[in-house]
Amino acid sequence: MRQILHVDMDAFFASVEQRDDPSLRGKPVVVGGANRRGVVAAASYEAREFGVRSAMPMAEAHRRCRNLVVVSPRGGRYAEVSRRVFDVFHEYTPLVEGLSLDEAFLDVTASRGLFGDGATIARRIKDGVLEATGLTASAGVASCKFAAKIASDLDKPNGLTIVPGDVAGFLAPLPIERMWGIGPKTAPTLRRLGYQTLGDLAKADPAALERALGSWGPEVRELARGNDPRDVVPDREAKSIGAEVTYELDLTTRDEIARTLLAHASRVAERLTAAGLAAGAVVVKLKLHDFTLLTRRTTLPSPASDTRTLHDACLVLLDRFPLERARVRLTGVSAQDLGPAAAVQPSLFRDEKEDKRRGVENVLLRAKERYGDKPITFASLLEDRTPRTVPGPGARDSERLPSRRAEGRGPRRS
């Protein structure tokens, strides 16, 4: 049986800030733009007690917590700490697939002879990360990615959840919102249809689930049954790193599409940085309502791994698509021609100027308003080496499950 770990740092950006500045410890801290029109990038556990969450508008966070301490993001610093975290992962297996700066899947099946079973390795990794960075991580251990990902989130912070051999039995009592892509829009519909738990989805009539969820239904059922054969694909061997999302409602304006590309660029930048890679080329992919797939590719003047550069390239590419009257059901961004990022100064927040940053945050905020509160941090990641994606789903909360050979991620509670 495979042993897959999902390891996720606890409130990563906020925890880095609290570690670096002792005066912030024990306080409700958020990382984000000082401007009230921005959004929360990360919230400390103290802030979460007030109901403050990442992706929440800053003004709302202030409303919920009067003593909120706002810290400006230091992307270079997070990338530096992230590299130390990933170095610990790589001590136990080369099969490390980063999902962002602060979380990864690890396949430790072949490492057990050397280091002990999955649970033991998870404990050692948590200890190693704490020793290397002073920060806690939460881990899930399971025989498949889906269950490992859910498990790591069940006992945060500093949690460790071992999924027993009976994966389906472990998943059964969990609420349907634990399923990738079932969010505030889809969940009420499913609940009305009588699906309350993952166990209900596992037992569902496949045809009924397909009617409720579209072509995505059968996959949901398989996952709820604990059937998830996807492998951990190490980023350092990846030919490309991508992010893409299928939307419940077709996108019809350039603005809408551009906003989704920013979210994808941000996710791709995080993964590149976590893997120590830079992109030499950027590809934008659009799937039209009739499933026509269009792609445009550009080579970057110099390799890059930051959101701004990737997104700028995406916008240039966007103008090369015939968008008049187009109805777009899927958008995607992938980074190609990957190489080591040694010469690149990684920065998630390169646009230091407040007005520029405000611009980006506003775009993110509007995108979140448009698509619900999850898609930005809840990106469905697809490797472009996947020969094709599964045709899009029906009603979804803006996001669909990645195809089996590709990788996805669940709701990010960071």
Ligand SMILES: [Mg+2]
């Ligand atoms: Mg995290």
